[in-house]
Each structure stands twice: as C-alpha cells, then as structure tokens.
Amino acid sequence: MAARRKANRILAAVLIPITLLTLAGMAMLWPSGSKEGISLANPYSAAPGVTFDTGTIQSVVTENCMQGAAQQGPTQQGQTQQNPGQGSDCTFAFTEPDKGGSPVKVVINPDVAKSHGVKAGDQIRYLNLSNAQGAPSSQGAPAYIFVDFVRTLPIVLLALLYAVVVIAVARWRGLRALIGLVGAYFVLASFMLPGLVEGKPPLLLALVGSTVIMIGVLYFAHGFSARTSTALLGTIFGLGITALLAAWATDAANLAGVGNHDATTLVNTSSNISITGVILCGLIISGLGVLNDVTITQSSAVWELYELAPASSARKLFTSAMRIGRDHIASTVYTIAFAYAGAALPILIIVMLYDRPLGETLTSAELSEEVIRTLVGSIGLVLAIPVTTLIAVLVVKATGVRPAAPAVGITETPVPGPGTTDGGRQLADDVDDTGSLAAAALEGRTRRASDGMDRAEGDNGAPTTRRGRRAADRG
Structure with a gap:
C-alpha cells in the first residue's frame, strides 16, 4: 500500500495539472446553447391537423396505386386489383391504430417494400393526413403514409441483454463502465455537439472533450490507482498524436464532406458549422474506445508482470510487456479497419460497382474519409502502446519495492518465514x-x-x- 501511494503521488504531479487545464478549457469552450441563426426544418413536425400515429399491421396487399388510394375500406388479404391504364402497383398495409379505431390503409414506400418489405405483426409509424384541411384522400392521394418501423422493443431487449451480460461477467466494474458510458455520451451531447454547431475551434473542442471523457470513464470504471493513472497518461498521449495527425490529414487531403447528404444539410443549416471541423472532430472521437482498450491492457500487463517478478530489470519488464503489446497491436489494427469497413459497406458496394481502379477508389470523396480515419486512429493507438508501457515500467520501478537480497559473504540461507520460501x-x-x-x-x-x-x-x-x-x- 505504501508503494502504491508513492506511485500515485508521482502520477498525480503530472495528471492534476493536465486535469485542471482540461477543466479550464472546458469552461472556456462551453457552448451557450443558443440556436439563433439555425434554420433546420424538423422532418417530424406536422402541419395543423396532421399527426404521427403508430399501429400494428394486420394484412398486406398489392393494388393499383390510384385505386388503392381511393379505397379506404379493408379488402381481403392477398387481393390484387390492377388497371395498367391508371398507374402502377403499390403496397398497402391494413394497420390497426394503437390509439384504437378501425384499421387504416397505409401506403408503404416503394424502397421499403422492395428492400425489406412489411408483414403482418410489424409495428409501424405512419403519417395521418385524414384530418388535415383538404384531406388528400378526397383528391385521390393516400391519407396514411408509412414513415418508419417502431423498433423500441427489440432495441430495449438488446440493451437489457447487453447490460445483463456485462454485469454478469464484469460484475461491479461492468456496472461502473456502463454508467461511465452514459456520462461520456452526456459530454458528447451537451458539450461537443453544441460547440460544433456554434463554431467553436474543433481541434480544441475534440481534445478537451475527449480528455474529459477518458478521465471520467477510466477512473470511474477502473478506480483510482497507479494502473489507471498510467493508462490515462498513455491515452492522453495517443489522443495528442491522433489530434495532430487528424488536423494535418484533414487539411492535406481536403476532406470537405463533398457528396455527403448529411454534410450538405449541415452546410445549409448554419453559417457557423464547418464540415471540415466536424470531420476533424469525428476523426479524434472515433478512436477513443480502442485507444482506451490498449492503454488499460498494457498498464495492467506491466503491473502483473512486475508483481510476478519484482526484481526483474526495467529492460526485461518492458520487453516482456511489449510482447503482449505487439499481439494487441496486430489484432486492434484489424478491429479498426473492419469496424469502419462495416459502417461504410453500402458505399463500398456502390464504388465497387463503378469498376474504378483501386487507387482512385480509395482516394475518392466517398472513401477517403474512412481510409484516413482508419490510418489516423491506428497510428495513434500503435504509438500509445510503447509509451504506456514505458510509463508503467517507470512507475512500478519508482515505487521502491525490492525483494530482500542476501548479504554478501553469508552462505547460510535464513529460515523461511510464513509465506516465504527458498524458491x-x-x-x-x-x-x-x-x-x-x-x-x-x-x-x-x-x-x-x-x-x-x-x-x-x-x-x-x-x-x-x-x-x-x-x-x-x-x-
């Protein structure tokens, strides 16, 4: 315990100034919360008399679009009415409203009907235009239009299953990690996102917000200890490297979000929002989880090896821990690459169908951001591993714990005490x-x-x- 307290004092001399500086930066950059000058129409806002309702599908039919819109009464399941002279076929779902009443005939979007489809028992959200002024049903247009599926139940079940698995395996530490995750999203939603909307410096915003998240998550999930402090120092180093590389790469590669529908929407929303700044902030945030993983693992590895053989030299301790780190590097690089590839899978398929050269494809506007995100994040975490290992070795060696060595010239071995043996x-x-x-x-x-x-x-x-x-x- 005395050795650990000494190590904590050494780390506190470094981490306390960093923490105070980070909190001061957070106070200076904290957004005002004002949305003045932002013009963004809410797609879920409705005109007078129009509501968003939910219901459960009872049956699905395919009918002529014009006739199906005019008929509001239910027909038999599977019935098809076709009149090529009056339009193409559409998919309609007879839906029982959750608020009660007779089933309504909801027209399903063609892309949903083709890609996923709907079936009886699905819960959907639809736009109710029947009470609007000049109801469209009287003009031959559908009065009920599909908006989205209701996914509340499966998502809640998955979240509960995830929480149960984490707590069952990691127990109290797993529960603290889940609570820390909630806190991290609070910082993201209340500090970083509003700051980007108000035009705060994206590099400082990402660095300060990410550092606050890592300080809170690491200490809350793993406790106040020399191991955690060592991992935090390595994480901060990795964040700094990632931020510098992200700032350079964003400018050098001219990442402007061209061709991204969401980026175009943000540009037209407010003059304060910089798409380049949003991309820069995203490059830094995206690697937080993996960076935290490798640093805490390396710190724990050094401590376990040291407790196993406290008399080993710093060089041997560092070499042994880096053997673990190299294996971790190899697996983590694959983790980042495949995670980003999975997220960009639709774009990958589209680009593949273009039949363009590989080099041109990887540097295109569609994929360059994902490629740079993978490379920047990987470089930051790879460099964080040896730095974290070195800091951990220096800390454990600075604790002063040494095994009792026999005096020179004494050949007789002392009598072993309780818990101590010749071996x-x-x-x-x-x-x-x-x-x-x-x-x-x-x-x-x-x-x-x-x-x-x-x-x-x-x-x-x-x-x-x-x-x-x-x-x-x-x-």
Whole structure:
C-alpha cells in the first residue's frame, strides 16, 4: 500500500495539472446553447391537423396505386386489383391504430417494400393526413403514409441483454463502465455537439472533450490507482498524436464532406458549422474506445508482470510487456479497419460497382474519409502502446519495492518465514538465468511445492531442507 501511494503521488504531479487545464478549457469552450441563426426544418413536425400515429399491421396487399388510394375500406388479404391504364402497383398495409379505431390503409414506400418489405405483426409509424384541411384522400392521394418501423422493443431487449451480460461477467466494474458510458455520451451531447454547431475551434473542442471523457470513464470504471493513472497518461498521449495527425490529414487531403447528404444539410443549416471541423472532430472521437482498450491492457500487463517478478530489470519488464503489446497491436489494427469497413459497406458496394481502379477508389470523396480515419486512429493507438508501457515500467520501478537480497559473504540461507520460501527468494536469480518471467514464476511455484514436500518428509528423521543438509555436513 505504501508503494502504491508513492506511485500515485508521482502520477498525480503530472495528471492534476493536465486535469485542471482540461477543466479550464472546458469552461472556456462551453457552448451557450443558443440556436439563433439555425434554420433546420424538423422532418417530424406536422402541419395543423396532421399527426404521427403508430399501429400494428394486420394484412398486406398489392393494388393499383390510384385505386388503392381511393379505397379506404379493408379488402381481403392477398387481393390484387390492377388497371395498367391508371398507374402502377403499390403496397398497402391494413394497420390497426394503437390509439384504437378501425384499421387504416397505409401506403408503404416503394424502397421499403422492395428492400425489406412489411408483414403482418410489424409495428409501424405512419403519417395521418385524414384530418388535415383538404384531406388528400378526397383528391385521390393516400391519407396514411408509412414513415418508419417502431423498433423500441427489440432495441430495449438488446440493451437489457447487453447490460445483463456485462454485469454478469464484469460484475461491479461492468456496472461502473456502463454508467461511465452514459456520462461520456452526456459530454458528447451537451458539450461537443453544441460547440460544433456554434463554431467553436474543433481541434480544441475534440481534445478537451475527449480528455474529459477518458478521465471520467477510466477512473470511474477502473478506480483510482497507479494502473489507471498510467493508462490515462498513455491515452492522453495517443489522443495528442491522433489530434495532430487528424488536423494535418484533414487539411492535406481536403476532406470537405463533398457528396455527403448529411454534410450538405449541415452546410445549409448554419453559417457557423464547418464540415471540415466536424470531420476533424469525428476523426479524434472515433478512436477513443480502442485507444482506451490498449492503454488499460498494457498498464495492467506491466503491473502483473512486475508483481510476478519484482526484481526483474526495467529492460526485461518492458520487453516482456511489449510482447503482449505487439499481439494487441496486430489484432486492434484489424478491429479498426473492419469496424469502419462495416459502417461504410453500402458505399463500398456502390464504388465497387463503378469498376474504378483501386487507387482512385480509395482516394475518392466517398472513401477517403474512412481510409484516413482508419490510418489516423491506428497510428495513434500503435504509438500509445510503447509509451504506456514505458510509463508503467517507470512507475512500478519508482515505487521502491525490492525483494530482500542476501548479504554478501553469508552462505547460510535464513529460515523461511510464513509465506516465504527458498524458491521465492531465488526468483530474481531465476529470472536472470531463464530470461522469461513466466518460466521463472513456474519454477518458483515448483520449488515451493518441493520445499513443502521436503518439510513433510522431514518427519522420517532425514534432514531434507538445505539448511538441515548444511548442518548435517558441518556436523
């Protein structure tokens, strides 16, 4: 405990100024919350008399679009009415409103009907135009229009299952991680997003917000300890590298969000919003989770190896931990690449169908942002691993914990005390001889078991311990 307190004091001398500076920056950059000058129409706002209703589909039919819109009464399931002279076929869903009443005939969007389709039992949200002025049904247009599926139940079930699995496996720490995740999204929604809308500096906004998130999440989920502080220092270093690379790459690669419908919407919403700044902030935020993963893993690895063999040199400790880190680097690079590829899968398919050269495809406006996000995030986390490992080694060596070494010139081994054996005292020498921490630990356990057997066999009168044999030899 004394050694850990000493390590915490060393880390606090570095982390407290960083934390205070981050909080001061957050106070200076905190958005006002004003939405003045923003012109964005809410797609879910309705005109007088128009409402968004929900209901459950009872049956689905395919009918002529003009006739189907004119008929508001239900027909038999599967009935098809076609009149090529009056228009094409449309899909209609007879839906029972959740608020009660007779089933209504909801027209399904052609893209939904073709890609996913609807079936009986689906819960949907639809636009109710029947009470609007000049109801469209009287003009031959549909009075009920499909808007979206209601996904509340499956999402809630998945969220509950996720929480149960995390808490069952990680227990109290898993619960704290989930609560920390909620806090992280609060910082994102109340500080970073409004700040981007108001035109705050995106680089500072991303750095300050990400640092606050990591400080809160790491300490809340893993507790206040030297391990956590070491991981936090490595994470902050990785964030700095990622921010610098993201700022350079955004400007050098001219990432402007061209061709992105959402980016075009934001540009027309407010003159304060910079799409380049939004992309820059996104490049930094996207790597937070993986960066946190590798730094906390490396910090814990160094501590476990040190507790296994506290007399090992700093070089050997760093080398052993980096063997773990290199494996982690290899797997994490794949994780980032495949995560971004999965998110951009529709774009990948479209670009593939264009049959363009590979180099031109990867540097196109459609894929360049994903490629740069992968590269920037990967470089930041790869460099964070050796830095975190080095900081952890320096911290554990600065604690001053050392095994008791025998005095020079004394050949007799002291009597083992409770919980201490000859094999344990020779662990440091074993590390130097074998060059492997794991092998030294295994050999130490074997010797402890052997000493226990020797003491058990000592009842037969034969001196089996080394001290007993030396006494017998001198006698």
